[in-house]
Amino acid sequence: MSFFRNAVWFCKGLGEYTQSGYLxxxxxxxxxxLDVNCQGKSYMITGANSGIGKQAALEIAKRGGTIHMVCRNPTAAEEAKTQLMTESKNDDIHVHILDMSEPRDILRFAAEFxxxxxxxNVLxxxxxCMVNTREITEDGLEKNFATNTVGTHMITEALIPALSKAEDPRVIIVSSGGMLTKKLDLSDLQSEKMKPFDGTMVYAQNKRQQIVMAHKYAEKHPKIHFSTMHPGWADTPAVRSSMPEFYEKMKNRLRTVEQGGDTIVWLAVAGDASKEKSGSFFQDRKVTSEHLPLAWTQSKPEEEEQLMGILNDYYQRFSS
Known part of the structure; x- marks a missing residue:
């Protein structure tokens, strides 16, 4: 089944996820x-100093939005901020330094914000994170899981009060088409049993977890519009560093950062975006399937509830 999923997914990717698919x-x-005036609205983007996050920040800043860049590296963040301000002619851009693998820091930041x-208005x-060796954080969490799943849950839940005060609030989770190859698996969230460790597969599982999380957020917070999206295969620093072999094979077919970030911008600013069902998965401005045909990757309701229970336990643990 794994071979079948990967083969079907790669063929799908060649047709849809590349630059030709975008065009x-x-x-x-x-x-x-996208002919929208974003003045008076605030947009927080994590990982906004490079790649599609930076591109989304630029496009929204050009439309007058207030940008909150959440970044780990102070130097890279300040350089990106300067560039964004120059290119957008918008000075209302703020940098917040935060490591998304550190739950307590996330909660502290959200409270201060x-x-x-x-x-x-929009998160x-x-x-x-796609770390290709198994690393454990100071809190005892596997690094990919800590960043992609726990970190996303922490910042989303902690900022619900701020989002709830805004008009037409939205939360966008940048997932990945790679999750189509994975079924939700709660048996090894920390990747302790994975021999050998495979960062790409862990990442894909994390991205499947994000799809489930968005469903449950949408149920829990009906006044906020939640969405997940796949940017396609884009030429970003993260792809070059985390997937060098894939990059070398596909570099002539990869999307530009502008193309990869397009649906993020659309979900953040377009009026029609929030009219779609909350919790949906998007690709190129359209709701698309979260499962490959005949791949049997659907999860049971009790499994989804169990995942959220685990994440909520982490939230309570790191809040104390």
Missing amino acids: AAAKHFKPED TQRFSSL VNNAG
Whole structure:
């Protein structure tokens, strides 16, 4: 089944996730969707100093939005901020230094942000991690799981009060089409049994977890619009460093960062985006299936509840 899923997924990717796939989809885009004035609205983007996160920040800043860049590296963040301000001619850009693998720091940051700023219109959970060796954080969490799953849950739940005060609040989770190869598996969340450790497979499982998380958030917080999305295969620093072999094979077919970030921007600013069902998975501005045909990757309701129970336990643990 794993071989079948991977083969079907790769064929799908060659047709849809590459630059040619984007160009085909873009023929059906409505340009007026992005003809939006974002002044007076605030947008928080994690991992905003490079790649598609930076590109999304630039496009929203060009439209007048207030940008909150959440980044791990202070130097890279300040350099990106300067570039964004210059290119967008928007000075309302703020840098917040935060490691998304550190739950207590995330909760502390969210509390301070909520006290300082009255509301938040859009949260873009873009920061991701694909570490190809098994690393354990100081809190005893496997690094990929800590960043992609626990970190996303921590910041989303902690910022619900700020989002709830805004008009048309939205939360966007940058997932990955790679999750189509994975069924939710709660038996080894810390990848202790995986021999040998495979960061790509762990990442794909984390991204499947994010799909489930978005469903449950949508149920729990009906006044906030939640979405997950796949940016396609884009030429980003993360792809070059984390997947060098894939990059070398596919570099002539990869999407640009502008193309990869397009649906993030659309989900963040377009009026039509929040009219779609909350919790949906998007690709190239359209709701798309979260499962490959005949791949049997659907999870049981009790499994989804169990995942959220585990994440909520982490939230309570790190809140104390």
